[in-house]
Amino acid sequence: MWRLYQFPLCPFSRKVRLLLSEKGVGYELWRENPWEDTDEFASLNPAGRTPVLHDPEKKITLCDSRAICEYFEETVEQAPMINGTVKGRAEIRRLVALFDENFFSDVTGPLLQERMMKRLITRQPPDSRRLRDAMKMAHGHLDYIDYLIDNRPWLAGSRMSLADLAAAAQISVADYLGGIDWTGHEQTRGWYSIFKSRPSFRPLLSERMEVIQPPSHYADVDG
Amino acid sequence: MWRLYQFPLCPFSRKVRLLLSEKGVGYELWRENPWEDTDEFASLNPAGRTPVLHDPEKKITLCDSRAICEYFEETVEQAPMINGTVKGRAEIRRLVALFDENFFSDVTGPLLQERMMKRLITRQPPDSRRLRDAMKMAHGHLDYIDYLIDNRPWLAGSRMSLADLAAAAQISVADYLGGIDWTGHEQTRGWYSIFKSRPSFRPLLSERMEVIQPPSHYADVDG
Numbered sequence A, B: 001m002w003r004l005y006q007f008p009l010c011p012f013s014r015k016v017r018l019l020l021s022e023k024g025v026g027y028e029l030w031r032e033n034p035w036e037d038t039d040e041f042a043s044l045n046p047a048g049r050t051p052v053l054h055d056p057e058k059k060i061t062l063c064d065s066r067a068i069c070e071y072f073e074e075t076v077e078q079a080p081m082i083n084g085t086v087k088g089r090a091e092i093r094r095l096v097a098l099f100d101e102n103f104f105s106d107v108t109g110p111l112l113q114e115r116m117m118k119r120l121i122t123r124q125p126p127d128s129r130r131l132r133d134a135m136k137m138a139h140g141h142l143d144y145i146d147y148l149i150d151n152r153p154w155l156a157g158s159r160m161s162l163a164d165l166a167a168a169a170q171i172s173v174a175d176y177l178g179g180i181d182w183t184g185h186e187q188t189r190g191w192y193s194i195f196k197s198r199p200s201f202r203p204l205l206s207e208r209m210e211v212i213q214p215p216s217h218y219a220d221v222d223g
């Protein structure tokens, strides 16, 4: 049985969980706080980051969410998520990188820093200027998603793909942390509410990160 | 003809150049400074980052170095670089992520910031503490590469792969910027000197970034 090392607000772990669930791959959750830097975790992943997917019996360890997703795309036929022409696959991977890297460094990363790490570790109040900047950047990213959905049914084209899972994973963490103002983003809101009602997404929405509560609309399918 | 938007010290562009050259794919260089944030470049790549590979006739635009490498792996048989078993491919992709993300954020990124951006844009002197930290982190990464090469002929296993290209690309930029102290890293030095003599690598080593000069050993194959 696969064991996923993760914590509830890790967006990269959420992307992997969405993929595994869409593909019908079973796994158990294993709580790991990467900021605790334990030797045991470093020996599983020298990068010291979640997610890690580990199968103790088969002795396989997979690290890095994109490498993990490519692995299941290559081994499990159900629910193809990096599919289509080579050009279409490049478009999926471009968007995954955009959400994993730009959305994360502009929005989700700063929100996690200000609202989670400062609360749990340094016990400082969040820096309100950094929160405002992250929310402003979130608007820019949602504008771009609005534009994509104006032109295509799903973010990378005519079918749901890993690009949608990557975007939904980042947005869900940002939304949990109060960083998404949905005003004026009807297209993205509509696309996201379809996601929220998928069986793969429900378990994520019902989990809580200790001491940090999400806003009331967070788990609401019509929210 | 493919046109690669890049600047000489972009490690992700270097990885793509190594791959294209190993695969025998022709391209022309197009100088782009992503920090200038032009509208024209943003319309090619909404992430605003180099490398971008663009074919004006075929109207194809590829963004994100990993997406670009997967594209050529899927379309060009020569010199397979993400090859082997599914487990082996996951190992290649794990290491690519480690060099693209961890090595870059620990070493290459700070060196580019302190020695290139400050010189070219803000005209400030580099922060010597940040330089020292980056060089210390470089030691840790080279220790890990030493360990890999002690156990395998190439970084991800028995054959040269994208993991080697990703590592060599990052190291070459860090070395240009004086951030690599090779003392005590004989394994990595040996592996890297093989790279330096490859035809795919020679053009990179002879290019210069205006005003910034590399140390004397930089382009020396036995250096």
Ligand SMILES: N[C@@H](CCC(=O)N[C@@H](CS)C(=O)NCC(=O)O)C(=O)O
Binding pocket: A009, A010, A011, A012, A034, A035, A047, A048, A049, A050, A051, A063, A064, A065, A066, A100, B097, B101
């Ligand atoms: N490229 C990695 C990024 C993973 C990542 O940044 N994870 C964060 C948690 S959300 C982490 O473990 N950070 C701790 C650290 O970087 O030391 C992936 O896609 O899996």
Ligand SMILES: N[C@@H](CCC(=O)N[C@@H](CS)C(=O)NCC(=O)O)C(=O)O
Binding pocket: A097, A101, B009, B010, B011, B012, B034, B035, B047, B048, B049, B050, B051, B063, B064, B065, B066, B100
């Ligand atoms: N994931 C991207 C990262 C590219 C990247 O960070 N490029 C840097 C130059 S080395 C850049 O364009 N930075 C400008 C910015 O982030 O705005 C890739 O692999 O292509």
